[in-house]
Amino acid sequence: MQTHTSHRIVIVGGGAGGLELATQLGRRLARRGKAHVTLVDRNATHIWKPMLHEVAAGSLDPYIHQVQYAAQARWNAFHFEQGDFVGIDRAARTIRLAPLVFSDSGEDIALLPEREIAYDTLVLAIGSTTNFFNVEGAEQHALALDTVADAERFRRLLISALVRAPAQAEGNARPLVRVAIIGAGATGVELAAELRTTASELRDFGVHKLDPWQDVTITVIEGNPRILPALPERVSVATARLLSELGVSMITGDPVAKVEESVIRTQGGQYIPTDLTVWTAGIKGPAVLGTLDGLEVTRGNQIAVHQTLQSKSDPNIFAFGDCAACPWPAIGRNVPPRAQAAHQQATFLAKALPRHIAGGSLPIFQYRDLGSLISIGQVTAVGNLMGGGAGKSVFLEGFLARMMYVSLYRMHVVALTGVTHALLDALAQRLRKTSVPRIKLH
Ligand SMILES: Cc1cc2nc3c(=O)[nH]c(=O)nc-3n(C[C@H](O)[C@H](O)[C@H](O)COP(=O)(O)OP(=O)(O)OC[C@H]3O[C@@H](n4cnc5c(N)ncnc54)[C@H](O)[C@@H]3O)c2cc1C
Known part of the structure; x- marks a missing residue:
């Protein structure tokens, strides 16, 4: 177990939301010695989940677009721990990670035993899994x-x-x-x-x-x-x-x-x-969420949180993104499970958590629906953008919509690497496209 020198923030799940939060807190708090920030993920690399359909279609190579957690951690002053999160002891303020196993030709090689990580503030951002709604077969x-x-x-x-x-x-x-x-x-x-x-x-x-x-x-x-x-x-x-x-x-x-x-x-x-x-008919919270030392979950197995993103059961445990059910009072529903929500909540927590650990009061998260864009192949998209006044939305279709769709991913890269790196990355991807087929062929 790590030694306790400063406030320990542990973020579980390095996805669309969790990796942005770890990066921001690493820069704001850990780099200045104001907190020790640890990110846990079961994988060694991150890929932005909204691109998975492009991976499935072969139009995006995940090995080119992945972020290596260990590198992101080193460059942004947080600590990365690879492992499958399996439990919490709320009284002891520890989380439990399953043994880390490497599979080689069908044989499992144990790399690390089961571990515990101590926290003062825990943030859960483990996303969602497919909901088959018990449909037979x-x-x-x-x-x-x-x-x-x-x-x-x-x-x-x-x-x-x-x-x-x-x-x-x-x-x-x-x-x-x-x-x-x-x-x-x-x-x-x-x-x-x-x-x-x-x-x-x-x-x-x-x-x-x-x-x-x-x-x-x-x-x-x-x-x-x-x-x-x-x-x-x-x-x-x-x-x-x-x-x-x-x-x-x-x-x-x-x-x-x-x-x-x-x-x-x-x-x-x-x-x-x-x-x-x-x-692709629905999502629910990962099964582990229903087993966490009495933490309240909803019917969809998401952690029930207040608008501060604190869990209803424990003020030192926060949850956000797909794994959290956060009220959206303006609409009378919960915040939808979307990358833009995870991004907004990560930005919110990057400002709110420093206040929390300094003992200040927490602000309230207000979700802003910016609209939705649906990509139709590699050249066009359709969607609606909010901002037409009085909650009205503007309809968009075509290449401009596609550019705006791509910019959602670019915003994620900016949050992780800054504007200069994001621009260079975009340029590198464009140049690479001139020398490889548009679709992965094997
Ligand atoms: C194909 C596809 C297309 C989509 N398109 C869009 C779109 O166009 N716009 C939009 O807004 N949203 C879109 N979404 C939804 C969007 O991807 C999610 O809302 C968003 O990724 C949620 O972010 P998150 O941080 O909560 O979780 P995720 O991004 O899913 O990250 C969860 C992380 O937790 C890790 N993890 C999970 N369980 C454990 C565990 N037990 N232990 C350790 N680590 C764990 C995972 O490895 C992952 O890194 C799309 C989703 C899919 C699948």
Whole structure:
């Protein structure tokens, strides 16, 4: 256990929110000796989760865009500890990490034993996992998109399905690869749009021999009456038009009843044959949150927090991002599980926590909905931006919308590395694109 010299802030989860917070607190507090900041994550590297559908489609290489926690920690004066967070002892103010294991050719090699880390202030930012809503067969037969490993698995399965299809076609039947995406929120829709380009690019490079438009079918299935049910109708209508132009089929208003290995059955009796099924229909808090020494969680297994982001059960434990249920009184709901919310809350806590450890009163977090942008492939996007006065939103579509969509990620990079590095990084990515295929080919 570390020696206790100054206030110990432990942040668990280095995702869209947690890594920004650790970086800001490292610079503001740890560098000046005002606190000891530790970030814990189960992985050694960070990737911004909203890019996972691009990883799944092969249009983004996670190894190029990843941030190495150890390097980020060294450059920003915080400490990084790799491990799977499995428990809290609130009285002793310690968290518990599972043994760190390295798997090599199916063999597990123990690197570190179970450990405890002491804290004075604990911040939980461990994100969310896929919610299959107990739909029969969904967990067994549908792929989730929670991690880089999930996204890479989907990408490899897609390529192998495309390559194998001609050999598997029966008799004179056309070879077919049928992809079904269950859930037409932002993730499902963005993945569907990316996949059409993926199929075409892989064909252009000779990876497979199918007709990318005729032989690769992409179907999005949504239980609500329209795709993107959480967004304004105009955004939903424009997105549906763009998806149709990309040859994506949409089934709406018919919830999925059962997922089998190669077929999806809906409550309305539809029967959708599939070779690859992806589930993007909802999220919930990770299971560990329900086991944390009496910390109150909601039905969706998120930590119940006040608007200060302090947990309702313990003022020294904060939670934010997808893993927290934070009230949004203006709308009468909780703050939505989105990267922009995690970013705003990280910025808020970077200012609030120094006050907290100095014994001052805490401010109240006010979520500002800046609107939503949905990327449709690599050149266009659709969405609404707030700011039209009296809570009105402005509709956007096209290249400008796509640029604004990309700027969300750029803001994350700025928060991690500063403006100069973020600009150089953007330039480096652009230059790199001139010498590599747009899609990962293997
Ligand atoms: C494909 C996709 C597209 C999306 N697109 C958008 C978008 O366009 N706009 C938008 O606003 N939002 C989008 N989102 C949602 C957005 O990604 C999340 O809201 C955001 O990442 C939440 O940030 P977070 O910090 O709470 O959690 P995350 O970014 O998920 O980070 C959680 C971190 O905790 C770590 N962790 C988890 N469990 C443990 C554990 N037990 N022990 C140790 N570490 C742990 C993980 O490794 C991870 O690093 C998208 C999500 C997906 C999947």
